[in-house]
Amino acid sequence: MSLKTLAFSLVITLAAATCALAAEPVKIGVYLPLTGQNAFGGQLELEGVQLAHKEMPKVLGRDVELVIVDNKSDKVEAANAVMRLTSKDKVVGIIGTYGSSLALAGGEVAESAKTPVIGTSCTNPLVTDGKKYYFRACFIDPYQGAGAATYAVRNLKAKKAAILKEVSNDYAVGLAAFFSRSFKKLDGVVLANLNYNADDKDFTAQLTEIISQKPDVLFIPAYFAEGAIIMKQARELGATFRIMGGDAMDNPETVTIGGKAVEGFLHTTFPYDMTMPDMNETAKKFTANWKGFRPGKDPNVNAALGYTCYMMFMKAIETAGGTDKEKITAALAGLKDFPAVTGMLSINDSHDAEMPIGVIEIKNGKRVYLGEVKPEM
Amino acid sequence: MSLEMFTQHLFNALALGALYGLIAIGYTMVYGILRLINFAHGDIFMVGAYLVFFTTVAFMPAWAAALLVALALLVFYAVFFGTRRPPLWFWPPLFFFCLTAFYYGFFAPRDFTPPWTVAVAFSIMVTSAIGIAVDRVAYRPLRDAPRISALISAIGVSFLLENLGVVIFTGLPRPVLQPEALVTPLVFSMSALTGNPESLVRVAPIALIVPLVSAFLVAGLLYIIHRTKPGLAMRSISTDIETTRLMGVSVNKVIALTFGLGSALAACAGIMWALRYPQVHPYMGMLPGFKAFIAAVFGGIGSIRGAMVGGLLLGFIEIMLVAFFPSLSGYRDAFAFVLLIVILLWRPSGLMGRAMEEKI
Numbered sequence: 001m002s003l004k005t006l007a008f009s010l011v012i013t014l015a016a017a018t019c020a021l022a023a024e025p026v027k028i029g030v031y032l033p034l035t036g037q038n039a040f041g042g043q044l045e046l047e048g049v050q051l052a053h054k055e056m057p058k059v060l061g062r063d064v065e066l067v068i069v070d071n072k073s074d075k076v077e078a079a080n081a082v083m084r085l086t087s088k089d090k091v092v093g094i095i096g097t098y099g100s101s102l103a104l105a106g107g108e109v110a111e112s113a114k115t116p117v118i119g120t121s122c123t124n125p126l127v128t129d130g131k132k133y134y135f136r137a138c139f140i141d142p143y144q145g146a147g148a149a150t151y152a153v154r155n156l157k158a159k160k161a162a163i164l165k166e167v168s169n170d171y172a173v174g175l176a177a178f179f180s181r182s183f184k185k186l187d188g189v190v191l192a193n194l195n196y197n198a199d200d201k202d203f204t205a206q207l208t209e210i211i212s213q214k215p216d217v218l219f220i221p222a223y224f225a226e227g228a229i230i231m232k233q234a235r236e237l238g239a240t241f242r243i244m245g246g247d248a249m250d251n252p253e254t255v256t257i258g259g260k261a262v263e264g265f266l267h268t269t270f271p272y273d274m275t276m277p278d279m280n281e282t283a284k285k286f287t288a289n290w291k292g293f294r295p296g297k298d299p300n301v302n303a304a305l306g307y308t309c310y311m312m313f314m315k316a317i318e319t320a321g322g323t324d325k326e327k328i329t330a331a332l333a334g335l336k337d338f339p340a341v342t343g344m345l346s347i348n349d350s351h352d353a354e355m356p357i358g359v360i361e362i363k364n365g366k367r368v369y370l371g372e373v374k375p376e377m
Numbered sequence: 378m379s380l381e382m383f384t385q386h387l388f389n390a391l392a393l394g395a396l397y398g399l400i401a402i403g404y405t406m407v408y409g410i411l412r413l414i415n416f417a418h419g420d421i422f423m424v425g426a427y428l429v430f431f432t433t434v435a436f437m438p439a440w441a442a443a444l445l446v447a448l449a450l451l452v453f454y455a456v457f458f459g460t461r462r463p464p465l466w467f468w469p470p471l472f473f474f475c476l477t478a479f480y481y482g483f484f485a486p487r488d489f490t491p492p493w494t495v496a497v498a499f500s501i502m503v504t505s506a507i508g509i510a511v512d513r514v515a516y517r518p519l520r521d522a523p524r525i526s527a528l529i530s531a532i533g534v535s536f537l538l539e540n541l542g543v544v545i546f547t548g549l550p551r552p553v554l555q556p557e558a559l560v561t562p563l564v565f566s567m568s569a570l571t572g573n574p575e576s577l578v579r580v581a582p583i584a585l586i587v588p589l590v591s592a593f594l595v596a597g598l599l600y601i602i603h604r605t606k607p608g609l610a611m612r613s614i615s616t617d618i619e620t621t622r623l624m625g626v627s628v629n630k631v632i633a634l635t636f637g638l639g640s641a642l643a644a645c646a647g648i649m650w651a652l653r654y655p656q657v658h659p660y661m662g663m664l665p666g667f668k669a670f671i672a673a674v675f676g677g678i679g680s681i682r683g684a685m686v687g688g689l690l691l692g693f694i695e696i697m698l699v700a701f702f703p704s705l706s707g708y709r710d711a712f713a714f715v716l717l718i719v720i721l722l723w724r725p726s727g728l729m730g731r732a733m734e735e736k737i
Contacts, residue, residue, distance in 0.1 A: 167707035194699075195707030199664045201654035204389035205699035206706050212382050225550040229654055236562050237385070238579045257552035257656060 025065035026323055028313055029085035031096040031106060032120070032306075036073025041098040041302045045120045048306025049095055051286070051293045056310075059317050067091055075105040082106040086113035092323045093117070093316075095309040098302065100124035107134045116316075116329040118309040121302055124170070128351040135332050135351045137308045137340065141171050141246075144268045145178030146375035147357035148219060148244050151268070153186040154373070155359075156242055158216035160189050164206055164230060165221055167195035175221035175246050182377055191215050200226075207234050217242045224251040228258035235261040242266065255365050262362050268373070271358035272304040272342045276369040283341045304341040312338060312345075343372065378700065381567045381576035386700045387693075392584035392653060394692020395591040399646040400669035401676065401684035402598065403639035409615045409679035410635050412524060413516065416531040418643055419666015420538035421508055423659065425644030426651040427546060428500035430553050433493065442499065446474045449506030456509050456633045493556070501644045508640025509633045517629060542659030550658040553651045559583040587649050594645060595685050598638065602681070607634055615679070664710070671717045677730025686729060691716070 030049055033042035046068065053066055067089045071078040078097060085091045086109065094110060094117040097103050103122035110117045111133055119127055119136035128134045152158040161183050165172040180190050191213040194206045207230070210218060218241055220230050227249045234243065245267040254262055272283060279287065286307055290299040313328070315338060320327035335347045343356040356372035400422055407415040432442065450471055458464070477495075515534045519527045562579040570576075602608035610631040613621040622628050650665065651657055668691060676687025695713060699706045720727065 192703060194703055197707065197710045199660070200709070201650075201656070201661075202389075202393050202695075204393070205386060205696040205709075206703070208382060208385050208389065209700060209703045209706075212379075225656060225658070228552075229656060232560075232655065236560060236579065236581045238562065238564075238577065253550075253552065257550075259555075 025063040026059055026317065027065050027067055027089055027091040028310070029082075029089060029091035029094040029096075029115075030066055030068045031071045031078060031081040031085065031094060032068075033073040033098055033102065034068075034070040038073040038099050038102070041121065042071075042073070044300055044302040045096075045098055045306035047294055047297075048120075048299075048303035048308075049310045051289060051303070052307045052310035052314075054293065055289060056314055059314050060322070064314075071097060071102055071106070073099065073102070075101055078102040078105040079109050082109040082113070082115075082117075086110065086115045091115065092325055093313050093328055095306070095313070096120060097122060100127055103127045103134070103136075107131055110134065115325055116332055118312055118332070120305045120309055125174070125350075125352075131351065133329055135312075135347055135353075137305050137312060137342075137345070137353050138270065139355060139357070140350075140352045141174040142178035143352070143354070143375055143377075144246050144357060145175035145180075145219075145221065146182035146377045147268045147359075147373050148175070148246065148266075149179045149182035149186065149188070150376045151266070151357075151359050151373045152217045152219070152242075152244060153183065153188055156217060156266075158188065158242070160191050160213075160215045161217050161219060162192040162194070162210045162213060162215040162241075163190060163219045163221075164194050164196065164203065164210065166198055166200075166226065168198050171246070171248065172221040176219065178377070179219050179221070182375065186376060196226075201229060203230050203233050204237065207237050207239065210234075211237055211239050215241050217244055219244050221246045221248070223248045224254040225257070228254050228262060231258050231265060232261040244268075250360065250367075255362060263364070265362045266370070267360055268357045269360055270301040270305070270342055271356050271372050272301045273358065273360070273367075273369045274298055274300070275367075276358070277371075280339065280341075280343060282339045286341045301342070308340040308342060308345070311340070379573075379576065380571050381573075381578050382700075384567065384578045386696050388578065388580045388584055390693040390696035391689070392587045392692075393696065394689035395588040396646055396650055396653070396688070397665070397669050397672045397691050398685040398688025399591045399594065399642055399649075400665055401673040401688045402595065402681055403643045404670050404673040405676070405678055405681060405684040406635050406639045408673070409681075410611060410618075410632060411516070411527070413527050414531065414670070415516075415639075416528070416666070417511055417515075417534035417538060418639070419662035419664075419669070420535050420542070421504060421511070421640045421662070422643040422647040422650070422665065423542060423657070423662035424507055424538065425500050425504040425640075425647030426553075426657045426661065427542065427647075428503055428644070429496050429648050429651060430551060430657045432496040432499055433554055443474065445503045446499065447471075449503045450474075452506040452510050452513075453637075456513060457630055497648055500648060501641050504644035504647070505637040505641040508636040508643070512633055512636040517632075539659055539663070546657075546659055548659060550656050553655040553657055555583075555652060555655045559586070559652060581653075583649070583652050587653060590645065590649065591685070594642060595681065598642070598681060601638070607631060611635055668710075668713055671713055674717060674727055675720050677727030680727070680729045683727055683729030687727065690728075 032046050033039055057064055067085060069081040069084060071081045085094055094115055097106060098121050100122040103119050104127055107127060111131055116133045121138050122136060123138055123141050125140045128136060163176050165176040183190055192210050196203060220227055227245055231243055243265050247269040249267040250269045287299060316328045316331035319331035333347060338345045345353050345355045348354050356374050359370045359373055361368050361370050403418045407413055511534050515530045516527055519530055560581050560583060562581045565578045567576040567578055568574045602611055610626045614628060614631055672687035672691045673684045675691060676683030695709055698712055699709060
């Protein structure tokens, strides 16, 4: 190679490098289930992310580019998606995913690639457990149990509680344990802590026992299918106490199955709902912008969480002052009182979001947003 | 424990036990005749519940209902009459169902749901045809094969029905419409006995109807088995299948009738289960199926009275375990299975089971 050619190619390379440095966009990866069984939630979360991107397309003067990968509601695909985002697209951060098992699969890959990830709605404690680079914009399952107990004591003035839970379900056991701990800490008494097994449909024995103890409130951290049947049987047996549950009861089927028996049922959930009375500023902005972005489709909590994830990354990149992945990770770990759609959000030591919990009551067969509660743990 | 609480538990147990008993009869009938544990029975129960759900809540298209009825009649005809011309009575019901289907298809309003009686009759008929078809397709070809082959075939049918259920009905649990009159609890006061005006016992009418209907069905079944010719043939087959065949009894038809009756009872149990615990999903038959199997073994497998008694006792034991030891409530199912092991060790032929002869 002649000296002239060498010098020429050097100049070209340098020019290309400078050029790229100036215009190189900040790449944010998104891995969500856009097809498959979780597609409904994944699609809404993606739209939340896209809305946030539309609102804030630049950070530190540089364009932000979204790299969207479908994880097909499949664990292997989730791991592949993160692999692709980190090694091929070289993203500075990743948003995702709906579904804890998908997040667990993707988390391992992100951890070895040292890339920060913010989970949208993966609520299992294991997702961030022991991970340096995984965060989430939602709270974890047990946090809700404490929220329900706080609401029962502070708002319902309950002093005596009973718990009925599925003994083999992580979600139920987690919520029940934290409900019980928090309820006792607030000077309440847990009269009965009864169990049932997966697939049980007859709860009459447990309920008769609970009714005889005369509690003020019954906490059932069940899924909507069992939960509605428990309430039906409880009312048939003459129960008059209040019944509370977790976000797994946040499903229209609860009312379809339970009918009149679920009147007055209270459950905790993420604090965003289109119909909520006093929204914070971020939520107002989000709801208003959504109408122009996706007219004819209602925003829900998944969309709000997707939106929040993107905004958290923008904030972290601004705090870090650049796109160094380690610095962004440190900035995310130190995020406090961030104004999210779902209220003031802080990342705690286990990388989970701490924020107020929403409480919903079933009134005349409709979900009514009652307000927020801050768990006292 | 106070008297009214005990009574309350007693009523709860009665309804649960009667349902177990009704399902257990299906196991016991088939076992009595063929020495086969029909593991698909719990899933037949699921099909029965789904058929009622689909005719009353989720509107089944008329053509689908008509097709199912026609298929059911075809199965009955093929199994019981073979190649002969159908008898005269075969035509009126066919005509009636075609007419009904035609009416639903063209004249009924869109949100029309057929009355309960029609839905129940439809479900029982189609379910018993499915039971017969399962026997014809999966068990009859294996009649002379080792017993273990038929057992494996039964497990295969069970998985087939469950997964077919997931594909057709989706895995989501669906709510069942409960007539208000069946669930509005009747309140009995027990103050005369306890002296406490607050001692009340609440029973939903359905919890009383379930044991009554079960008793009625069992009485009918016992009548068929002990007082009619097909019943005589069933008892005879259960004693010695080869000799019965030599006596000129059409063994396969009698066995088909057994499956038909057993599945019809499973459909009744499925319907009442769906009314008491208002939800259907494709795996709903699994656990009640296992429990009913325990009940059948408990009572003495092969004995119909034993199955009913076993079902009732299992219901009582499950409810009373929780009633007296609330902290052990998570072990309720485990206890049922421990019971099975203990019975098998202590009395392998069950409470009412006699020696291997003269079963059913």
